[in-house]
Amino acid sequence: MKAFYQDFKLGIVGGGQLGRMLIQSCVNFDVFTSVLDPSPIAPCRELASHFEQGSLTDYDTVYRFGKSVDLVTIEIENINVQALYQLEREGVPVFPQPRVIEIIQDKRKQKQFYREHGIPTADFILVEGRADIVANAAFLPAFNKLGTGGYDGGGVQRLNSSADIDKAFDKPGLLEQYIDFDREISVIAARNANGEIAVFPPVECVFDPRYNLVDYLLSPSSAAPAVLQRAEAIARQVVESFGIIGLLAVEMFVTKSGEVLVNEVAPRPHNSGHQTISANHVSQYEQHLRAILNLPLGHTALKSPSAMVNLLGEDGHSGPVRYEGLDEVLQINGVNVVLYGKKETRSHRKMGHVTILDDNVQRLLEKVELVKQTLKAVT
Ligand SMILES: Nc1ncnc2c1ncn2[C@@H]1O[C@H](COP(=O)(O)OP(=O)(O)OP(=O)(O)O)[C@@H](O)[C@H]1O
Ligand SMILES: [Mg+2]
Secondary structure, three states: OOOOOOOOEEEEEOOOHHHHHHHHHHHHOOOEEEEEEOOOOOOOOOOOOEEEEOOOOOHHHHHHHHHOOOEEEEOOOOOOHHHHHHHHHOOOOEOOOHHHHHHHHOHHHHHHHHHHOOOOEOOEEEEOOHHHHHHOHHHOOEEEEEOOOOOOOOOEEEEOOHHHHHHOOOOOEEEEEOOOEEEEEEEEEEEOOOOOEEEOOOEEEEEEOOOOEEEEEEEOOOOOHHHHHHHHHHHHHHHHHHOOOEEEEEEEEEEOOOOEEEEEEEOOOOHHHOOHHHHEOOOHHHHHHHHHOOOOOOOOOEOOOEEEEEEEEOOOOOEEOEEEOHHHHHOOOOEEEEEOOOOEEOOOOEEEEEEEEOOOHHHHHHHHHHHHHHOEEEO
């Protein structure tokens, strides 16, 4: 590989907010970025050293894009993996590796991977369609998940009993045992080509049941120390099993008896790691960059407890965005606002996030409520 500080070009497939925050770390390391995204107004458009508009799922587009750079990485996993395999065969480094992306793209393959590698996960049955669910009605209550094509909760639904089966997905997917969890946590880990692994302290996700999206996130998680140690050990096991190069976000359930189960993973920077930008010694974005460039990994420890609130487009507002309450939240100590550069808002679109730092957790939670009530993305 060329020295990354010379005429090296990093290709990023996907130009959303995760790419945008990755570019901020690339700027610090003086890395040239080339970004591919289908949208002419993608959040990365104006920040990338070079921007190309094109489909992420089209073989030729992804292949040609990869041939124009020295290393390919991703910020979204719904992309043409066959093109990535071809690039890899032709000697273009692709991190995370296409074989890892291919498994993660399909929840069915992912779950089977956990089973094969002895990684704790909720019990499941693969189903080809609704008829299979009828045949396995005894497995309910369960979560019915699409193998591919779901994103941000869109391909996941709970089936409580046989009465719900008529709304089940009639496509290849799985039935997953319903877990009455105590909490959901997330652990972000990274591995570089030298095999060095670093794990961020677990964070806790508090979900908004209306949208199945993270409502706010708390770092560190308040789970018992033994649970957190177990979660970190599992994250390490998952990273080693995949042999991934790059970042891996591991979403987990903690059961009421303290058992830790892997829900799913993402091979890239993740929504549950935004707060690392200001609250940890190294951010998930810089860590991803260090991992794919085979640099020493950064120190993951917290500088301070923090919370992260997603700034979602206000319900019923659709059109050019305006941020209400920005002045007020910027007056709160320890508040950092990150806007994603999306010119148009719509109901619960991810427009930005706010990180809040405070040594006192009670005060931190009060600030979370204040920020949620005050800052709005409206038209
Ligand atoms: N087996 C389960 N038992 C209980 N709750 C579950 C189960 N599976 C999923 N959920 C709930 O649904 C949420 C979304 O599920 P999952 O992470 O599999 O879907 P997703 O569409 O990939 O979501 P996202 O893109 O937001 O991560 C989980 O975070 C959890 O709150
Ligand atoms: Mg998820």
